[in-house]
Amino acid sequence: MTQRKRPSSTQSSSQRRHTGNLVAQDEDDDVTFTQPSTSQVQRGLEKLTPAQVDQKTAEVVQYFLVKDQKKMPVRRADLVKHVVKDYRNIYPEILKRAARTFDQVFGLKLVEIDPKNKMYILVNNLETPDKASPIRSPSNPKMGLLLAILSVIFMKGGVVRENLIWNTLKKLRVDPGEKHEEFGDVRKMVTDEFVRQRYLEYVRIPHTEPIEHEFRWGQRADAEVSKAKILEFMGELHEQDPKTWTQQYREAHSLPNSSQASTSSSSSSQR
Amino acid sequence: MKRSKGGGDEEAPRQNGSASRRKADQQQSDGDEGGSDIGPADLQDDDNDQGLRREIRSKYRDLISSVQQNREDMLSPSNNKLTEVLEEANKLFKDVRQAREAALDAQLLVVATDLGKEKASQLFSEGTAFDPTAFAEHLLSFMGLNRLEDDEDEQQTTANGYLPQDAWHRLARRAECCFRTAPSFHYMMGSFYAEPPPPKQRIERQRKAPSKEAKRIMPTQLKKMEESQQEATEKEVERILGYLKSYYQDDPTSPISYYEFVIDPSSFSRTVENIFHTSFLIRDGLARMYLDEEKLPCIAPVEEGEVEAGGSTSRKQCILSISPKIWKELIDAFDIRDSIIRPPNKQND
Numbered sequence: 001m002t003q004r005k006r007p008s009s010t011q012s013s014s015q016r017r018h019t020g021n022l023v024a025q026d027e028d029d030d031v032t033f034t035q036p037s038t039s040q041v042q043r044g045l046e047k048l049t050p051a052q053v054d055q056k057t058a059e060v061v062q063y064f065l066v067k068d069q070k071k072m073p074v075r076r077a078d079l080v081k082h083v084v085k086d087y088r089n090i091y092p093e094i095l096k097r098a099a100r101t102f103d104q105v106f107g108l109k110l111v112e113i114d115p116k117n118k119m120y121i122l123v124n125n126l127e128t129p130d131k132a133s134p135i136r137s138p139s140n141p142k143m144g145l146l147l148a149i150l151s152v153i154f155m156k157g158g159v160v161r162e163n164l165i166w167n168t169l170k171k172l173r174v175d176p177g178e179k180h181e182e183f184g185d186v187r188k189m190v191t192d193e194f195v196r197q198r199y200l201e202y203v204r205i206p207h208t209e210p211i212e213h214e215f216r217w218g219q220r221a222d223a224e225v226s227k228a229k230i231l232e233f234m235g236e237l238h239e240q241d242p243k244t245w246t247q248q249y250r251e252a253h254s255l256p257n258s259s260q261a262s263t264s265s266s267s268s269s270q271r
Numbered sequence: 272m273k274r275s276k277g278g279g280d281e282e283a284p285r286q287n288g289s290a291s292r293r294k295a296d297q298q299q300s301d302g303d304e305g306g307s308d309i310g311p312a313d314l315q316d317d318d319n320d321q322g323l324r325r326e327i328r329s330k331y332r333d334l335i336s337s338v339q340q341n342r343e344d345m346l347s348p349s350n351n352k353l354t355e356v357l358e359e360a361n362k363l364f365k366d367v368r369q370a371r372e373a374a375l376d377a378q379l380l381v382v383a384t385d386l387g388k389e390k391a392s393q394l395f396s397e398g399t400a401f402d403p404t405a406f407a408e409h410l411l412s413f414m415g416l417n418r419l420e421d422d423e424d425e426q427q428t429t430a431n432g433y434l435p436q437d438a439w440h441r442l443a444r445r446a447e448c449c450f451r452t453a454p455s456f457h458y459m460m461g462s463f464y465a466e467p468p469p470p471k472q473r474i475e476r477q478r479k480a481p482s483k484e485a486k487r488i489m490p491t492q493l494k495k496m497e498e499s500q501q502e503a504t505e506k507e508v509e510r511i512l513g514y515l516k517s518y519y520q521d522d523p524t525s526p527i528s529y530y531e532f533v534i535d536p537s538s539f540s541r542t543v544e545n546i547f548h549t550s551f552l553i554r555d556g557l558a559r560m561y562l563d564e565e566k567l568p569c570i571a572p573v574e575e576g577e578v579e580a581g582g583s584t585s586r587k588q589c590i591l592s593i594s595p596k597i598w599k600e601l602i603d604a605f606d607i608r609d610s611i612i613r614p615p616n617k618q619n620d
Contacts, residue, residue: 065456108453122453129448144442147449148410155401157392164403171407173434182439207385209339229449234401237409245401 033080036089044090056087057097064098064110068122071197073220076118113198113219121198123223141182142189146199148172149190151230153200153215155248161205162213165190194218227252327366331375334360338382345386353386413445414438507544507615508551514612515558516572528605529560529568535610536602539595545612546591 036044045053063083067074080088087094095110102108102122109125112118152168153160166176169190174180176187183189191213194200198220205212217225231252235242243249334356338345345352360379367373411434418432518527533545549570552558560570593601601607 068453069455069457071452106453124451124453126451128451131448139440139443139447141439141443143446143450143452144414144439147442147446152403152406155406156403159392161389168403168407171404172410205385207381224451226449226451233445233449234406237406237413248401 041090041093059083060098061101073119073121111223327372335379414441508548511548519572526569529570530601532611534607536607539598
């Protein structure tokens with residue numbers, strides 16, 4: 001592994017600037033960024049030393065890791081603007097190397113969850129364990145809540161009205177109208193945080209008065225969460241064979257990559 | 272466009288010919304709402320019958336609002352309310368003559384079809400149905416709900432029992448099996464609690480007292496015996512130094528195996544004491560340990576002037592451990608018959 005020096009001061013300050021703008025998702029889209037061609041990338045690489053390219057790759061890796069702490073997706077525009085900067089002419093190469101680093105060093109996979117808006121997340125490349133880990137590492141209770149919500153949505157066919165979710169949560173002693181001991185502002189967490197993390201989608205249903213929304217699985221959930229495992233869990237809870245839910249079973253086991261969105265391959269495809 | 276007087280008719284922006292007439296009518300009658308009956312003395316032909324038009328529009332609006340307000344009710348598969356609404360709308364439509372009414376009819380249709388789609392999606396599951404209520408109950412059990420059995424609970428709707436503190440954590444741990452979440456990146460130095468690193472402390476303690484019992488016994492006896500034990504230790508250390516030197520003197524060239532030196536084949540506890548006392552020699556720079564060609568530990572006294580006691584030469588620390596099993600193995604391996612260090616005169620055994 002190459003020596004990873006501390007990021008230069010400009011990069012860390014821009015990181016700080018960027019984390020301050022975390023809420024403002026409408027950062028100016030770098031519309032001028034066009035994908036450089038393979039020959040352009042080649043020429044760009046010739047002008048740089050391997051150390052420089054490695055350094056830039058390392059910075060990209062670090063950027064992703066930090067952004068991933070909050071599970072916020074990374075936009076290509078931000079990446080180019082804040083990290084890649086002058087090296088944008090070799091952007092595909094850098095991303096390719098970063099993906100390789102994630103795979104070989106961290107066991108993570110760089111996944112493009114939104115081909116249109118060019119957004120990326122990191123996903124665990126290792127096999128999910130069959131049972132809960134025997135190591136008592138601190139767990140995030142929000143994941144429990146998320147599992148409950150995603151399960152209901154999946155078992156109900158992929159779309160549910162928000163009231164169903166709120167009512168189910170109330171039965172679980174989590175009232176979106178009140179401040180919860182553990183989760184705080186539940187409504188905000190579910191409709192804002194989980195949505196920004198791309199675990200859920202919260203869309204308005206047209207023609208409803210008063211306004212109602214529906215929930216669907218988000219792009220990150222599609223990439224990270226295994227429907228088959230959820231169905232297994234349902235089977236355990238209800239003491240039934242997962243196959244009794246025929247439609248859900250079919251959906252969970254139809255595609256081999258049913259739990260993964262399009263992956264970023266190491267070839268220099270359009271990124 | 273909102274009219275200033277009287278109720279209703281807010282949605283249609285266009286005024287057709289009859290509007291001005293109606294306005295005049297409204298000013299005549301006493302501010303009736305849109306839903307009231309045919310106003311007095313303004314009946315024209317059926318097509319422009321203002322009262323009838325108003326009535327139709329009002330009925331449409333009622334239908335629309337009833338669909339919107341009673342959504343849950345209409346969704347229930349146990350009734351046909353939605354069909355009734357549509358039948359009602361069909362009847363109304365026969366009398367529709369003007370664009371405004373038709374617009375309301377279209378609006379009702381949109382609202383009703385949304386509901387219809389909703390109802391259709393309720394028929395989703397072939398196979399076993401999924402009931403969120405039952406799911407919630409099972410989940411609560413999974414999270415470790417303690418169901419109280421008190422009869423004071425009058426309302427069955429309020430929750431029975433309480434969830435343990437770690438309820439959601441239990442679910443989160445189960446979730447780990449279903450999620451391929453990338454573990455969050457943190458610098459390791461941030462994840463330790465602020466306590467001094469244990470190994471270093473352990474080494475220091477071990478250096479002075481490889482056998483814990485000896486360490487523990489020493490301080491308490493120190494207090495009681497007014498340091499006579501301390502002197503005893505010093506004497507013992509001196510004595511052992513004497514053995515080491517004389518043994519070394521006999522043959523300065525041949526290295527002394529550390530194990531042969533400290534082990535007493537007849538007593539494990541004395542072996543441990545020997546190790547303990549020998550460690551003082553090393554600590555004070557009076558003896559040194561090294562590894563010979565076969566990587567076995569050897570010990571030798573330090574020539575005077577070679578190393579200063581407590582000096583700044585590079586020192587290494589190591590931890591020695593020995594168990595009766597290892598002790599026996601060493602005796603066999605090195606074929607130790609006699610102890611080099613003669614046991615002390617029995618004082619406090």
